[in-house]
Amino acid sequence: MADNLLSIMTFFPLVGMIALLFIPRDNDAMLKSFALAVSLITFLISLPLAFDNVFKTSGGMHYREFYEWIHVGEFFQMNYNVGVDGISLWLVMLTTFIMPIAILSTWNAVKKNTKGFMAMLLLLQTGMLGAFISLDLFLFYIFWELMLIPMYFLIGIWGGSNRIYAAVKFFIYTAVGSLLMLVGIIFVYYYAIQSGSPVNGFGIQEFYQLDIPYGAQFWLFLAFGFSFAIKVPMFPLHTWLPDAHTEAPTAGSVILAAVLLKMGTYGYVRFAMPLFPEALQTFIPFLAFLSVVGIIYGSLVAMMQDDVKKLVAYSSVAHLGFVMLGLFALNMQGMAGGMIQMINHGISTGALFLIVGFLYERRHTRQISEFGGLAGKMPIFATIFLIITFSSIGLPGTNGFVGEFLALMGAFESDLRWYAVFATTGVILAAVYMLWVYQRIMFGKVTNPANENIKDLSAREIVIMAPLLLFVFWIGIYPNTFFDKMNPALEQLLQQINNQQVAIVEVVQPVVANVVDTK
Amino acid sequence: MITVTHYLMLSAILFAIGTLGVLTRKNAIVVFMCIEVMLNAVNLTFIALSRHVGNLDGQIFVFFVMTVAAAEAAVGLALLIAFYRNKETLDVDDFNMLKW
Amino acid sequence: MTPEVLTLSNTPVLFTVAMLLKIAVAFVVMILIVAYATYAERKIIGRMQTRMGPTMTGPKGLLQPIADGLKLFFKEDMIPSQAHPFAFSLAPMMLLAPSFVAIAVIPFGSDLHFTYDGIQYVVPMQITDLNFGVLFILAMAGLGVYGIVLAGLASNSKYALLGGIRSTAQMISYELAAGLSIVAVFMLSETLSLRGIVLAQQGPLWGIEALKYIPNWYIFSQPLAFGLFLVASMAEINRTPFDLPEAETELVSGFCTEYSSMKYALFFMAEYANMITISAITATLFLGGWSGPFYGWMNFLIKVFAFMFFFIWIRATFPRLRYDQLMHMGWKVMLPLALANIVITGIAVLLWQ
Amino acid sequence: MENLVQEAIQNVNLHAVMPSLILSVAGMALLLVAVFSPRGKTAHIAWLSIASLIVAGIVTIMGWNDTQYGFAGSVQLDNFAAFFSMICIIAAGLAILMSDEYLKRENFPVGEYYPLILITTAGAMWMVSGTDLITIFLGLEVLSVSLYILAGFFRDQVRCNEAGLKYFFLGAFSTGFLLYGMALLYGVSGTTKVYDIAAYIQANPDTTTNVMFVAGGLLMLTGFFFKIAAAPFHMWTPDVYQGAPTPITAFMSAGPKAAAFAALIRVTFICLEGMQDHLTTVFWVLAVLTMTVGNLIALNQKDLKRMLAYSSIAHAGYAMVGLVAWNEIGSAGILFYMLVYTFMNMGAFAILILIGRSGEENLTLDGVTGLGYKKPMLGIAFSIFLFALMGLPPTAGFTGKFYIFAGAINSGYIWLAVLGVLNSAVSLYYYLRIMIFMYFKEPQEDYAWVKIYPATAVSIVISVIGVLYLGIVPGSIMQLARMAGF
Amino acid sequence: MLDLYLPIIVVIGIAFAFAIGSVVFSRLVGVKRYSELKMSPYECGVPPIGNANERFSVKFYLVAVAFIVFDVEVAFLYPWAIMFKQLGWYGAITMGIFIFVLVIGFIYDWKKGALEWE
Structure with a gap:
């Protein structure tokens, strides 16, 4: 076997x-x-x-x-x-x-x-x-x-x-x-x-x-x-x-x-x-530059989106910029950060898409303006969404923090210092667009009558989200489980x-x- | 004195005439005959060269070319007839059911 | 001392003179025979049908061909308005000329020996001895088809066209049979030169001394080929009973419907010239050419006249075939027979060896 | 004379032509069977044809690794010839399988069809085993003349007439060039035997700068380029492929094209070896031109048959990359690629046969809208063939392209390989378009007229198996191709 | 070479000269009275109907095509025939195969009805 x-x-x-x-x-x-x-x-x-x-x-x-x-x-x-x-x-x-x-x-x-x-x-x-x-x-x-x-x-x-x-x-x-x-x-x-x-x-x-x-x-x-x-x-x-x-x-x-x-x-x-390690050296500045551009551009565009799913998609561009930047740092911190960030992105963005999916199944629309005030109607959903949002932003205690922090630190310690400085703005921008979208969807008053009878998550949906949440915290609190096996x-x-x-x-x-x- | 070069020139000219005819003429039968001219120019080349190099391979080749030309003529004419019976024309420009 | 063969390189003058003489003789004789073949035909058929034939012009009507010729000369030469003038005029020439040209390779007598300037020369009684003479004749026969096709197409008249097409189909069908039937002859003679074929027919039959009173003519070795060739040739030159193209009663003279005057005369002459050519070839291939009891050219002429008489006789005797019967006979009887003949000859010869 | 005859007798080696001999005899026999059968009854002829193809195939396979020379070096049945012969046999077999019901549907069940395919195959086999320009020419013509007939087979359909005529005219035209080139080569070297020409060049190296020789070589190649439909000699292909009966189109694009490639390889790699430097440049340009033209024009085709015709031009371009490589991998790559192409292209055409309607053969993209839902199995099969034509793993199209491009890269033609893959990328678009119509659009019709003919289905299944087998575990066949290549 | 062909050229020249000469001569001496009616094609004495370039039976084409094929056969047979005795059984068998192939074509033609008229 x-x-x-x-x-x-x-x-x-x-x-x-x-x-x-x-x-x-x-x-x-x-x-x-x-x-x-x-x-x-x-x-x-x-x-x-x-x-x-x-x-x-x-x-x-x-x-x-x-x-x-x-x-x-x-x-x-x-x-x-x-x-x-x-x-x-x-x-x-x-x-x-x-x-x-x-x-x-x-x-x-x-x-x-x-x-x-x-x-x-x-x-x-x-x-x-x-x-x-x-x-x-x-x-x-x-x-x-x-x-x-x-x-x-x-x-x-x-x-x-x-x-x-x-x-x-x-x-x-x-x-x-x-x-x-x-x-x-x-x-x-x-x-x-x-x-x-x-x-x-x-x-x-x-x-x-x-x-x-x-x-x-x-x-x-x-x-x-x-x-x-x-x-x-x-x-x-x-x-x-x-x-x-x-x-x-x-x-x-x-x-x-x-x-x-x-x-x-x-x-x-x-x-x-x-x-091709030698050529890599030539390309690193260029690639790192593109990564930073990706981070900032992805974040900015994400901010402008009316469509939740598009927003998440652009946030992916930004997140993967961090991954790349970490990898190109060519040191342990950066590499480990990039690698863990890959997992994190898989978990948190995957979860975000699931969340968008839940919304879409209920309302058959993904326009942010169609929602608002859902927090009161669907509390479990609101909680899960919030956790995932934090994870995506990279709040300490969640997995996103570990990854982004390590990646940026690695970059900072390598030749890519200035790139890292610019990339850091991406973290802030992420907070902006993620929190903003969360606010627009969940808080405020229910303005759209279609949202009046919206149902909270079903058991199946909670089962889907539970393991993801588990890993959000596991990686956020004790990432060594993963690093131990990754480091060698x-x-x-x-x-x-x-x-x-x-x-x-x-x-x-x-x-x-x-x-x-x-x- | 007539040398092999003259024969080659003649056949080259014939071949060129045939080629030009195929490319410029409109009537399918004429085009077909131009192709035959090309083949015969080739035959002439083969025979002249066969004499020039002093073996019979070229003439044997001509035999096969003739046979093949005959077979091609038979098939080609049959195709032309079939086309003419359906379309009542042999103008190459009327081969336009399929984009040329 | 072996006699020297006249060539252009060793004796240009003599060669040229001899050549021109031979051509002149052949031509004059040919035209004379053509002219009087028409007369003979009318006479013979007349007799066979218990009529007199021409009697008025000259003694016993002997001047009739000349009168006919003159009449045709002075007739109006019409080119129908719908015809293509050039092709229309070309057609009769295309038919007549090849049949004249074909005689160039036929040996019409035994070699002539003479001495000039102390050198012995030999002159073959043949205008030229191509080593592929048979192919040349077949090529000329093939060219005749063009004349008829052209006549049919150029006239731009329904009867002419139909006649021309029919005639073409007929000619090419029988050309095949004729061409195939003589393959067996070449298998025996091992040459395509007509002179060579005549020489191959010398000596006793099949080389057996006991049969020395019978000549080694291919008519004895190849009776089937002979019959096939004769019939096929007749058909190829559109002689009755294979004269469908001109079928006066059905197609109003077929391809020559629109012709008049000397052009018509050329068609007419071509038929008789072809008859002579065919007779000569048949005599050469199957009856030993100039060999026989008399002088070479006499033997040859006798054989030719015999065939001519035979052709006329056939005309008087047989009714015209129907077209389907004609094609049926050409393709389904003569062609297989000719092929079978080749195979049988091949096996026989190989076993004989 | 006696000596010559003796020599000739000794040189006859029927083993060297046995497969094609079997097919020729079978072709003639079946021609008679066809003419003695009542009109409309053709199935038994089809099966007999397949039986004879199988026999010929077995004989070919048994001759593997046992090179036979025959007819004083005019014919050489080596592994190379055997491999290409097998391709032709497979192509012919598939074409016959997909034909019988098709002919009935098109209301033209005429028995001569099958013997003609057999004779075409026999011609192709002469061509691939010919080592004498005469043999090659003769094979080419036997193949072409039969194909002229087959291309214009439906004599009462104008489209078909036209396809036959165009094929005939351009085929005969190209034959003229081919022959003229052969004549000049003969004039320079004094022989028509491929190996003797090579030996002559070896002995006289300055031949390769001889104008007559170079002109002859190029003219001859032009003739071959017509046959393999290399741009700019491809003009006939789309029209002929579109107008010809679909099984014939399928067959034409596989068997005869493979045979033309075989002859081209043999002639260039042996005969014109001295001109390698110049020829690779010519091939380079033509290969790029061919695939680019094929792919670009295919992009805006609506008619599926025509689209596949242009795609087949492009594929000829890919195969020509193997010629440019001019090494063992390249030539073996062409062998393998032609085999792969036979399966994938014939499979695709077999599907077109099934989804075409009687008489109205002009299958357009709209005609397959939603087909994948109404006829799922057909849809899956078609998708597999399309993916193979795109060159995606795990289908045979990928391994084939890999083999070819590996040859080019091994010879250092990296840019050619890059252009090749970029062309593949272009081709993705039009193949994907078919799938878009098949799967991504709602079905407009119920496709009730689509009947799954058993024999055609068998040919599709065989093609699918071939495509997947050569895609997933191609090792053994690749090995055979390697043994067969030059 | 010229020995053999010069006479032929002369003969061809004379034959055509004769043919052309007689036509031209008759044209010179013959009467010329044109009339519209006389110049129209003959059609049993009634005015001609339609164009003469009509279709004719496809049978004629079939015959032509069959002829082409068999004529080439004849062309192959001649050289073989004159070498026949020297080639012996080898040549005979070879040609036998060739003829056999053509016979198959012939049988096909026959059965297909290409040689039938009406």
């Missing part, structure tokens, strides 16, 4: 999806329960990972599985090469954790073609888990693209009025980036082969050892970084996100915010940064980045430069 834990966890949703296809299409209850059961079982399967203390002591890859997959002589080799370390561990957990919640959240929202919806969700889960555990670039790419298809349908079929535009935009943005990354992946592989380095298929651990010349690193980082930046999304490439978020159904938004966006940041951490891996990562830097600065390889000087 333990030997194949990751595979079982990854492919269980896929098997579940195939089984789901045999359930009659009009049996909605059965379909939903089945999907929920599948996602819960997946979560249970993944639980041993979270309780495994091996991550505390060693930063390497665990739960390794390695099978030969495609071997074409000297042409290329792809392996089924998976494993988790402290970095991917929590993202995997987040995925398995969020999925049952997402499914529960759609219990009443999805009316048409439930079967397709559930199948897509389960397929999406396989894609996400696979991407997090892949240690082979080719395998990673497969899972990475696999996520696209279900998300495209989730937005396109079950989305809002402008769903087609949003779906196509989402799809094309992401695919363009990933296709460029594909070129980069192939190039790295052949570079490794031609430079005579030991190669194990497209395994990244072997690629880490490569001495790629700066010229090539530059372009490769651009290719990888572009792809991940779209997914994050970083400032000028973020335009697909508000559309996709707004149009997607609640479950889609939740997963998109909680997990899919992490793909981008995870990609930086796992691939772009350690593979982060240390190793930092070492990798810095070692390589030194190595490359010292070794000048004119011969290699010729190889890279492309035709």
